[in-house]
Amino acid sequence: MTTIQSSIRCKQCQKILKEEEEPCLKCGGHLRMFYTEITENITLKDNIEYKKYSQGIKRFLLHVKRGWFNSGDKKNHPEGVILHQEVNRENNFYKKKVEDYLTGEITKDLEEPLNKHLPKSK
Ligand SMILES: [Zn+2]
Numbered sequence: 001m002t003t004i005q006s007s008i009r010c011k012q013c014q015k016i017l018k019e020e021e022e023p024c025l026k027c028g029g030h031l032r033m034f035y036t037e038i039t040e041n042i043t044l045k046d047n048i049e050y051k052k053y054s055q056g057i058k059r060f061l062l063h064v065k066r067g068w069f070n071s072g073d074k075k076n077h078p079e080g081v082i083l084h085q086e087v088n089r090e091n092n093f094y095k096k097k098v099e100d101y102l103t104g105e106i107t108k109d110l111e112e113p114l115n116k117h118l119p120k121s122k
Helices: 042-045
Strands: 004-010 031-040 048-053 063-069 081-088 092-099 106-112
Touching: none
Parallel strands: none
Antiparallel strands: 004 031, 048 063, 063 081, 081 092, 092 106
């Protein structure tokens, strides 16, 4: 979900103006500035994913996924999820936190030693 809000402000006094308010009702100025505000939702739909490798070791040492991801579970997460996942072989640590993008409901919040964690898939 993307929300973009546009607003017009007086260049002199920063008052938020309506389209038809010219000159500015507060200071009489004629110069206007146009703002476009993009809500946080857009930022959240970004994600990062990276893996850390060490020379001579074929498997990754660290795999991190953070941010917005599409969900395979379209019924429960039609707009995707906010994911924070970390598979850390260096520190024997596994974390997975899943938050529904629309409702913010946390459907999974797990932290455990990696050797106790057995992924169901892959
Ligand atoms: Zn003004």
